[in-house]
Amino acid sequence: MIVVTGATGNAGRELVRVLAAAGEPVTATSRNISDAEVPDGVRAVRADLTDAESLRPVFDGADALFLQNGGASLSLLSPSDLLDAAKAGGVGRVVLLSSQGVATRPESESHGGLARAVEDAVRESGLEWTILRPGGFHSNAFAWVEPVRAHRTVAAPFGDVGLPTVDPADIAEVAAVALREDGHVGAVYELTGPAPTTPRERAEAIGAALGEPVRFTEQSRDEARAQMLVFMPEPVVDTTLAILGDPTPAELRVSPDVERVLGRTPRPFANWARRHVAAFRG
Numbered sequence: 001m002i003v004v005t006g007a008t009g010n011a012g013r014e015l016v017r018v019l020a021a022a023g024e025p026v027t028a029t030s031r032n033i034s035d036a037e038v039p040d041g042v043r044a045v046r047a048d049l050t051d052a053e054s055l056r057p058v059f060d061g062a063d064a065l066f067l068q069n070g071g072a073s074l075s076l077l078s079p080s081d082l083l084d085a086a087k088a089g090g091v092g093r094v095v096l097l098s099s100q101g102v103a104t105r106p107e108s109e110s111h112g113g114l115a116r117a118v119e120d121a122v123r124e125s126g127l128e129w130t131i132l133r134p135g136g137f138h139s140n141a142f143a144w145v146e147p148v149r150a151h152r153t154v155a156a157p158f159g160d161v162g163l164p165t166v167d168p169a170d171i172a173e174v175a176a177v178a179l180r181e182d183g184h185v186g187a188v189y190e191l192t193g194p195a196p197t198t199p200r201e202r203a204e205a206i207g208a209a210l211g212e213p214v215r216f217t218e219q220s221r222d223e224a225r226a227q228m229l230v231f232m233p234e235p236v237v238d239t240t241l242a243i244l245g246d247p248t249p250a251e252l253r254v255s256p257d258v259e260r261v262l263g264r265t266p267r268p269f270a271n272w273a274r275r276h277v278a279a280f281r282g
Contacts, residue, residue: 001025001061002179003091005049006068009034010139014172015066017043024180029058033249052081059089064179068097069118079121086186093128093185095178097171100135100190105243110236130178134191135251136165136243139270141202142279148214149282150191154203155217157224158245162196167267174261190255194266205270209277221245230236 007028016028020039027043038044047054047069059065065086085102086094098119102113122129144154159263170192178184197205200216207214219227221241228237243251258266273280 001027002064002066003027003029003058003062003086004066005029006066006097007044008037009068010137010168011039011134011171011175012066012068014169014176018172018176019179020231021174022180027058027062027064029055032142049082050078051103052078052085055082056085056089059086059091062086062089064093064095065091065180066095066097066175067118067122067137069115072147079118080125083121083125083127088127091127093130093179094122094125094282095130095132095175096122097175098131099132099253100133101239101243103190104248105239108235108239110233111239111243124143128185129188130184131188132171132175132178132191133188134166134171137162137171138165138167138193138267138269140165141206141269141273142276144203145279148206148210148280150209151215152207152212152246153215153217155219155223155241156199156203157221157241158198159200159218161214161245161247162198162201163244163247163251164192164194164196165269166191166258167269167272169272170258170262170266174258177261184261189257189261190253192253192255192257192266194268195254196252197269202269202273205273206277206280209273210280218281 002024004012004016007016008030013027016026019026020042027046028038031048033044033046035044045058047058099115102115106112147153203214203216
């Protein structure tokens with residue numbers, strides 16, 4: 001059995017779907033998950049990633065674990081306790097969804113330091129491990145749903161700075177391979193899309209999927225910062241803006257790792273937009 005944490009998130013939800021379609025027994029867990037959110041035959045269990053004790057029943061009978069690094073809850077997470085609980089339940093292999101920022105922003109506590117601590121715990125756990133380090137997700141464009149629905153507009157900073165964002169479905173497929181197949185133990189995979197795209201180009205791709213134009217408005221850094229501070233801590237906002245506006249060469253690099261693992265090129269943003277166009281219709 002494979003346990004998927006963060007099973008209602010963009011990558012976790014896709015991974016549950018991929019594993020279930022392959023006939024794997026799956027336990028899907030998140031704080032508020034329900035049976036309605038998982039495919040038939042998948043066991044849905046509510047548990048808190050920051051509370052190892054709540055996860056002990058989830059791990060009983062499991063042999064593999066997909067672990068999200070905790071996102072905003074990283075500072076509350078005790079990864080060694082969580083991994084000890086997984087081992088006690090029978091887990092022998094873990095695939096960690098980490099962050100590209102571990103390598104590209106090591107000075108940032110929000111993007112590098114905390115994620116590195118989780119990676120270190122995984123490496124020291126005694127389990128077979130694989131680490132996935134994606135950059136930005138295509139699905140970050142879900143933040144534009146409401147203005148696209150209401151006005152067919154998108155507002156974002158740094159309209160002409162491109163980044164090779166990755167499709168959560170590709171992350172899920174790479175994770176499924178690492179969970180189910182040998183040959184990936186001890187690997188660290190950097191996951192990107194096939195080419196950089198700018199916010200302006202992503203807005204155009206959503207418009208193409210809708211069949212009508214979406215107007216792009218460029219925000220200033222200060223405008224974007226004020227908007228992001230409503231729902232993100234200040235250190236996270238400042239590092240995120242640095243990545244979006246002044247990416248490092250490593251953050252601009254298109255990684256070959258998705259193609260190496262899956263034997264095909266990563267899905268472009270336009271493909272993601274077409275698959276999720278219903279979310280943007282108003």
